[in-house]
Ligand code: SF4
Ligand code: SF4
């Protein structure tokens with residue numbers, strides 16, 4: 296039995312904030328497989344020039360008035376994060392409730408190395424795991440793996456803020472709107488709303504070099520393996536934007552690290568990576584194995600939901616009460 300936000304509030308009022316979970320939570324879990332129609336992104340760090348067009352277009356595509364990414368003066372124009380009415384702003388350095396897509400840069404040079412040392416960009420957002428830990432951890436199916444596309448979507452109306460998803464995600468992706476009185480979990484939903492209207496991911500549409508490439512996951516997997524078999528120094532016609540749209544750009548083939556990240560990691564992901572620098576150096580947690588993560592977390596999640604749920608919900612309530620008190624104090628001060 297699934298419960299929604301309203302059911303939960305009724306339930307918690309009667310029982311003292313004990314988290315209600317699916318009655319069959321400890322039953323055996325059904326493993327998810329990659330759908331033949333699954334869509335995703337191949338990010339080739341060797342093609343990325345760090346222009347941040349992907350970040351800008353992500354904000355533009357996902358910034359709705361009233362939403363976390365929206366800033367009325369500059370929505371969708373620059374990837375800065377704004378703070379309150381004073382309009383202090385800065386380029387984001389981490390994913391947040393206001394930033395779903397982030398470009399970071401790595402430069403590595405040991406003292407013994409000569410020349411420039413290694414350099415690479417890396418693009419961070421939800422990996423749309425084939426069998427997502429966030430989905431299996433969510434007690435009310437607010438996070439769902441969509442049949443067909445395999446996109447991991449979020450339904451604010453179901454979520455009651457336990458934040459199991461944040462704990463469960465091995466990649467640290469789901470963010471939370473701490474500052475809002477009615478907060479949501481925030482993460483990339485692969486531009487599901489655009490795909491539903493015949494479009495595709497805004498970050499890939501804006502990418503001028505083909506570094507972020509949209510398509511069917513099976514096609515992207517083939518493309519990634521093909522690139523690893525190319526000879527460094529040769530030229531290759533790299534597909535740009537959408538693998539099915541036929542647009543290409545001729546580039547010299549770099550030395551790739553001989554690995555497609557996401558083919559196997561965490562049981563496989565629909566967002567995959569190629570790079571010229573070891574993935575460990577690009578911020579990928581080396582402790583992430585090829586194990587399907589819900590298999591690791593399932594026992595834990597199914598045995599201690601009441602305790603964690605009570606703590607997290609109590610934390611949220613404390614936060615809300617504190618926010619209201621802060622607001623009341625401010626209102627009182629300004630009224631003096
Ligand atoms: S990366 Fe994290 S948030 Fe995204 S689907 Fe996988 S487990 Fe869920
Ligand atoms: S797929 Fe859409 S939401 Fe996800 S990072 Fe790209 S632009 Fe942002």
Ligand code: SF4
Nearest residue numbers: 343344346347349502
């Ligand atoms: S738009 Fe493409 S090239 Fe520019 S930063 Fe994003 S992924 Fe890199």
